[in-house]
Amino acid sequence: MVFEQGELIVNSDKFRAFTRNLTNEKEDKICIVPRTTEGDPIFDTLDYNGDNVAHTYNNSHNEVGGSISEHKIGEYDGLATT
Numbered sequence: 868m869v870f871e872q873g874e875l876i877v878n879s880d881k882f883r884a885f886t887r888n889l890t891n892e893k894e895d896k897i898c899i900v901p902r903t904t905e906g907d908p909i910f911d912t913l914d915y916n917g918d919n920v921a922h923t924y925n926n927s928h929n930e931v932g933g934s935i936s937e938h939k940i941g942e943y944d945g946l947a948t949t
Contacts, residue, residue: 885913892917903929 881897888895896914903909910925 885915889915889920903931905931907931 882899885895885897894915894917896912899911899913900908901911907929909929910923912923912925914921914923
């Protein structure tokens with residue numbers, strides 16, 4: 868998991884490893900966790916299967932506005948790498 872709270876980012880090495888795996892077409896999965904103003908986690912999961920990335924959003928732990936337990940945002944293929 869990569870945690871993001873304002874300017875604080877923890878486990879950024881895991882994110883760099885995920886992007887390397889994308890470049891090398893190696894399957895990988897990562898969960899990015901930004902927090903609401905109140906401090907509740909929002910889970911954004913990126914799951915790479917070697918061909919495309921599936922993005923899943925989960926705000927079920929958001930006490931104020933959470934109603935989505937898990938929702939697949941979309942799948943992305945043909946990713947550009949730099």
